[in-house]
Amino acid sequence: MKHLFPTTTIGFLLAIVVLANLPGITGCASIVPPTGGDRDSLPPLLLSVTPPDSSKNFEGKRINFTFNEFVQIDNPLANLLITPTPKTNPNVEAKLRTVSVIIRDTLEPNTTYTFDFGDAIRDINESNILRNFTYIFSTGPSLDSLSFSGRIIIAETGKTDSTLLIFLYRSLDDSAVVKERPRYITRVDNNGNFLFRNLPPGRFAIYGIKDDGGQKRYLSRTQIFAFADTPVVVQPNPTPVTLYAFVARDTSAPAAPATPIKSTGVKGIATDKRLRLETSLQNEQLDLLDSFHFYFRPAPFKFFDTSKLRLTDEKYTPLTNYSFVKDTSGKQVTLFYPWTENTAFNLIIDKDFAEDTAGRKLLRNDTLNFRTKKEKEYGLVRLRFPNLDLTKSPVLLFIQNDKVVRSHVFTNKEFYAKIFQPGEYELRLLFDENKNGEWDTGEFFGNRRQPEKVMPISRKITVKANWDNEVDITLPNPP
Numbered sequence: 001m002k003h004l005f006p007t008t009t010i011g012f013l014l015a016i017v018v019l020a021n022l023p024g025i026t027g028c029a030s031i032v033p034p035t036g037g038d039r040d041s042l043p044p045l046l047l048s049v050t051p052p053d054s055s056k057n058f059e060g061k062r063i064n065f066t067f068n069e070f071v072q073i074d075n076p077l078a079n080l081l082i083t084p085t086p087k088t089n090p091n092v093e094a095k096l097r098t099v100s101v102i103i104r105d106t107l108e109p110n111t112t113y114t115f116d117f118g119d120a121i122r123d124i125n126e127s128n129i130l131r132n133f134t135y136i137f138s139t140g141p142s143l144d145s146l147s148f149s150g151r152i153i154i155a156e157t158g159k160t161d162s163t164l165l166i167f168l169y170r171s172l173d174d175s176a177v178v179k180e181r182p183r184y185i186t187r188v189d190n191n192g193n194f195l196f197r198n199l200p201p202g203r204f205a206i207y208g209i210k211d212d213g214g215q216k217r218y219l220s221r222t223q224i225f226a227f228a229d230t231p232v233v234v235q236p237n238p239t240p241v242t243l244y245a246f247v248a249r250d251t252s253a254p255a256a257p258a259t260p261i262k263s264t265g266v267k268g269i270a271t272d273k274r275l276r277l278e279t280s281l282q283n284e285q286l287d288l289l290d291s292f293h294f295y296f297r298p299a300p301f302k303f304f305d306t307s308k309l310r311l312t313d314e315k316y317t318p319l320t321n322y323s324f325v326k327d328t329s330g331k332q333v334t335l336f337y338p339w340t341e342n343t344a345f346n347l348i349i350d351k352d353f354a355e356d357t358a359g360r361k362l363l364r365n366d367t368l369n370f371r372t373k374k375e376k377e378y379g380l381v382r383l384r385f386p387n388l389d390l391t392k393s394p395v396l397l398f399i400q401n402d403k404v405v406r407s408h409v410f411t412n413k414e415f416y417a418k419i420f421q422p423g424e425y426e427l428r429l430l431f432d433e434n435k436n437g438e439w440d441t442g443e444f445f446g447n448r449r450q451p452e453k454v455m456p457i458s459r460k461i462t463v464k465a466n467w468d469n470e471v472d473i474t475l476p477n478p479p
Helices: 004-020
Strands: 046-050 062-067 071-073 081-083 091-095 098-102 112-116 121-123 134-138 146-154 165-169 184-187 193-199 202-209 225-227 232-234 241-245 277-279 292-296 301-304 309-313 323-326 332-336 344-349 354-356 366-372 379-384 394-400 403-409 414-420 423-431 454-463 468-472
Touching: 071 091, 071 098, 081 184, 112 193, 146 165, 146 232, 165 193, 184 193, 202 241, 379 454, 454 468
Parallel strands: 146 241, 379 468
Antiparallel strands: 046 062, 062 098, 071 121, 081 112, 091 098, 112 134, 146 193, 165 184, 165 202, 202 225, 202 232, 225 241, 277 292, 292 332, 301 354, 309 344, 323 332, 344 366, 379 414, 394 403, 394 423, 423 454
16 A cells, blocks of 8 residues: 655655745745725615615604614714604614614604605714615605605806705795794705605795705805795696705995905015005016006005106106096005006105005105016907807806906807916806896895806816917807
8 A cells, every 4th residue: 555645745845845945935934914805885785674664654763774784873963854854853873783763753644754864874894875865654554755856056156066955845934944944855966956755745935055054944144045936836747946046145244345366565565563555466567457456454544645656667757647546445546557568667656655544654765666468478369159149148257266257248149358367267157137247146035036147168268378269169058
């Protein structure tokens, strides 16, 4: 009989010797712990719920949801939407793999309730969120089955905001949105769309609200708010509604004067002991698309003597065709002159030309030397809109950093500018109902008025210096 064990053992030892002498193989083994595998990216999976979803004749006070892994609850007061809205919020708690909802409110008879958990439920290890998780039941023998949908748009920008909530009220009184909680609530998706499910038939007042405080009411004019002019009717095959949200204008105080994006100070005079004065010059250059501005900060001027300011050419020859205009705030003075490109100027400033309300003046005379920019530092822009509807009083808005930096009232279907500031611009169309050239917000209380509408244009433009920037833009259907 052959004995295989010694031969196998010898072969195994020879293999170890050969491996140990291969390049890159050390003679000592190192113990490597097992890798953790791929990161868990799956949300918790619901295994069971008691009572079952879509239960009828519901009479309980506790609902238990069991999942396939340990779960946690994140901010249930903000995430959990219950409709009809309860007077007393339920207790929501998580333990191991179970989420429990303990109802503390008296349930209404023959009513369908919906629990929308939002982003509240997530697993413990990786915080994977269980999204679009809802639970419904009825205290009567049937479930309400009607639905109602729509869209909400930020009127000033034409964009959407997924943090808004949509409210339905049985009461059609305007004061209800201030005094009462809504009957039904739903969320808005990233495209501004919303959908109510499991509704009863009826007429409702509908509102959109930015509810950062969680009060479920319209409590401040600083809240983003939207309303429909007429009640919506929930019935089979209802007509969707579009809401336009706005922030009401604050009438309690006058608007603060605009401040420049960039400014440069008059040299040697920007300390607390002397008059603080800034100008709109940038790197000692004057923008051909702007005027020469003085800014007094923080205190406004008490007096301003234009005779103590002299504008000259490069050779200090006095110029005459200029003027100064003071604004009503006392913090800005504008120097007007028919500026020409690439031209040097001097502004001679007498130390007694101005004094602010704190009694500060310049300590000495000063001279500002500056030059206007060259036309080739700008771009030519021609934008054509072949299907633009001029009957809607359109105004073209150029946007940078979400601010309007230039606007144009159309008289034909083209925008043309020989000199235009280089840069990237977002475009919007304002439909200017009152023809004042600017966007007007809405008003809910008193004189009800919807905000003017703005349509974003999907195509951005990049204006290049010393370049003819010509673009044809076909518009989608306006709102």
